[in-house]
Amino acid sequence: MVERCPEVSGNKINGLGEVNVRRPKVVFWALNPDDIAYGDVQKWFYTVQPDSAVMREERAKRQVVLDAVLPDVHSVITEQSGKDWTVLLERFVEAGECEMVGVTALRDEWVFEGQEVLFSNIIVLGFQHDYDEIKYAPDFRAGVEVVRQYGRAAAASKKITGWLREEGWDAEAATGPMAGKILMIPPALECGFGELGKHGSLINPEFGSSFRLSAVLTNAPFAPTQKRAFGVDDFCTKCRICEDACPPMAINPDKKTVRGEERWYVDFDKCIPYFAENSGCAICIAECPWSRPGLGFNLAAKLAKRADRKPC
Ligand code: SF4
Numbered sequence: 290m291v292e293r294c295p296e297v298s299g300n301k302i303n304g305l306g307e308v309n310v311r312r313p314k315v316v317f318w319a320l321n322p323d324d325i326a327y328g329d330v331q332k333w334f335y336t337v338q339p340d341s342a343v344m345r346e347e348r349a350k351r352q353v354v355l356d357a358v359l360p361d362v363h364s365v366i367t368e369q370s371g372k373d374w375t376v377l378l379e380r381f382v383e384a385g386e387c388e389m390v391g392v393t394a395l396r397d398e399w400v401f402e403g404q405e406v407l408f409s410n411i412i413v414l415g416f417q418h419d420y421d422e423i424k425y426a427p428d429f430r431a432g433v434e435v436v437r438q439y440g441r442a443a444a445a446s447k448k449i450t451g452w453l454r455e456e457g458w459d460a461e462a463a464t465g466p467m468a469g470k471i472l473m474i475p476p477a478l479e480c481g482f483g484e485l486g487k488h489g490s491l492i493n494p495e496f497g498s499s500f501r502l503s504a505v506l507t508n509a510p511f512a513p514t515q516k517r518a519f520g521v522d523d524f525c526t527k528c529r530i531c532e533d534a535c536p537p538m539a540i541n542p543d544k545k546t547v548r549g550e551e552r553w554y555v556d557f558d559k560c561i562p563y564f565a566e567n568s569g570c571a572i573c574i575a576e577c578p579w580s581r582p583g584l585g586f587n588l589a590a591k592l593a594k595r596a597d598r599k600p601c
């Protein structure tokens with residue numbers, strides 16, 4: 290694997306140590322791997338996986354969704370309040386299309402360098418892994434579950450995109466794992482999905498770290514959902530389960546400055562080669578205590594109680 294890694298550091302590409310805010314560059318999961326320094330490692334990811342009928346089936350299902358043609362934007366625009374638009378999104382959670390939904394205004398620093406986005410809002414969707422599958426990480430079985438959730442993610446974002454177009458509002462689906470035009474974790478933080486954990490993934494009291502994201506870009510005037518904190522950031526400063534569980538020791542114990550923001554940071558040059566060789570890895574997600582079903586709400590309640598007891 291070492292021979293496939295580029296000479297340039299993925300951390301440098303990602304802006305580690307940079308104090309100014311700027312647009313991100315794609316480090317991994319490029320639409321065309323030949324466009325990125327880590328392209329040979331990305332291609333290798335697909336060659337080391339076992340030949341598996343279930344994985345082929347999940348990928349084929351996802352491809353059908355990705356290839357589906359979306360309706361044209363209707364000539365008549367539906368007008369309603371931002372609050373009403375946002376309430377309507379809950380239908381997709383109730384129908385089981387996704388487990389979480391939120392909205393926020395799109396920011397320029399979330400758009401990858403070289404990409405143009407003409408939309409003002411981003412709808413973010415969350416898709417929970419089955420813990421009984423993801424707990425086997427880094428086994429291939431967990432990798433299949435990730436692909437399954439990316440399939441759901443593609444389906445829901447395209448469904449919402451189609452709905453908005455039929456209501457007269459242009460919209461564009463953004464769905465992983467390939468990096469499209471935008472980063473997804475920063476808008477998910479902003480619209481209230483949770484907090485950033487030390488392992489570089491989101492943490493939510495209900496779903497822990499065990500979920501995937503997709504998004505819809507649109508100008509439809511949705512009201513934003515509220516950013517939320519549950520005490521996760523403080524919890525991570527005292528916990529080191531993911532640090533100890535990560536085989537290549539890629540998870541930094543302290544926050545770093547990245548493109549003008551101080552935050553938890555995973556070393557790309559250590560994580561990516563291990564990730565590529567081990568079915569997408571996901572050990573840190575599976576090991577994080579917040580990911581254990583039923584535990585997150587109790588943890589959040591305890592942290593809130595502790596915060597209340599602190600003297601002003
Ligand atoms: S995905 Fe695996 S290698 Fe990467 S940070 Fe998590 S545990 Fe470490």
Ligand code: SF4
Pocket residue numbers: 486487488524525526528529530531532576577578579
């Ligand atoms: S394992 Fe511990 S330190 Fe790591 S993200 Fe989860 S709570 Fe934070």
